[in-house]
Amino acid sequence: MSVKLNLWTSRRMARIAILGALTGAFSFIPIPVMPGMTLDPVIPALAMTYYGAFEGYWCYVVGQLIRYITQSPSKLIVNPFDIFMGSPCAMIFCAWIIRKVRYPLNLIAGVLAAILFHAYTIFPYCVIVYGWELVSIVFPLQVLGALIVISVCFVVAFGGATYMWKARGEPIFPWRFIKPEERFSVANRTRILISTAFMILTSIIAYGICFTPYVSAEIAGPPYSPYRLWMDSWIRHPITLGIGWFFWEMYKRNGEWFKISE
Structure with missing residues (x-):
């Protein structure tokens, strides 16, 4: 059976615009642990729980x-x-996790997935931006800040989604009740293989650069130097895109999830 999905509907675009504006507003609420940490993931966490990875x-x-x-x-x-x-790529990963893992274990799995994503992708950030000399201080603070943010996200995402499901008379995590004959895939095997290779490659590059002289103070300069920020943005940050793309392709293997949020 061939099923056509139109993700960019007017309804979805309206949701994204409204939720995006709220996300921007929440970015002004700082978490006083590390510079740049805010509560901006709260609204996207709610969106990925209730609507899905796309939103x-x-x-x-x-x-x-x-x-x-x-x-x-x-x-x-x-x-x-x-x-x-x-x-943003973490939202795709977590959306896939909470839909693949059975309820109520998906509650724990979603939190662990968020922590794992942050820890895995932020470690090379700490090395590149701050240098090995400060990693033992900066990395634990990053994880601590993430735990605070994720805790708030958990309450808002699962609490808010549960409220909206009940308000609409729907069961909690409604994808659990999709009939087998209604399930379908819009995934492409070639895309899955390419995204897998890209995820591995970006991880190798992001972690590999950490063990080269290019992150040393002699070459990269002091913490937060323009060179370090450039290197983080172009060499380390794509690691998140690799993970996000791979799990997006995996997410599409359950095309029925998109139908729920139409």
């Missing part, structure tokens, strides 16, 4: 664009593609 990712992209324009426009100059990378 979760794109509303975060819109939110990041608002954040960069209003707070740190230099990031768009260093790498204009930066808005498509980072935490």
Whole structure:
């Protein structure tokens, strides 16, 4: 059976615009642990839980664009593609996890997935931006800050989604009740293989650069130097895009998930 999906519907675009604006607003609420940490993932976490990976990712992209324009426009100059990378990709990963793992274990799995994504992708960031000398201090603080943000996301995402499901008379996590005959895939095996290779390659590059002289103080300069920020944006940050792309292709193997949020 051939099923055609139109993801860019007017309804979805309206959701993304509204949720993206809210995401941008939440980016003004800082987490006083590490510079740049805010509560901007809260709304995308709710979106990916209730609607799915598509809305979760794109509303975060819109939110990041608002954040960069209003707070740190230099990031768009260093790498204009930066808005498509980072935490938005975590929304795709977590959306896939909470739908694949059985309820209620998916609650725990979603939290662990978010922690794992952050820890795995932020470690090379700490090395590149701060240098090995400060990693033992910066990395634990990054994880601590992430735990605070993820805790808030958990309450808002699962609490808010549960409220909306009940308000509409739907069961919690309605994808659990999709009949086998209604399931279908819109995934492409070639894309899955390419995204797998890209994910592995970006990981090798991001972690590999950490063990070269290019992150040393003699070459890269002090923490947060322009060279370090450029290297992080173009060499380390794509690791998040690799993970996001791979799990997006995996997510498409369950095309029925998109139908729920139409």
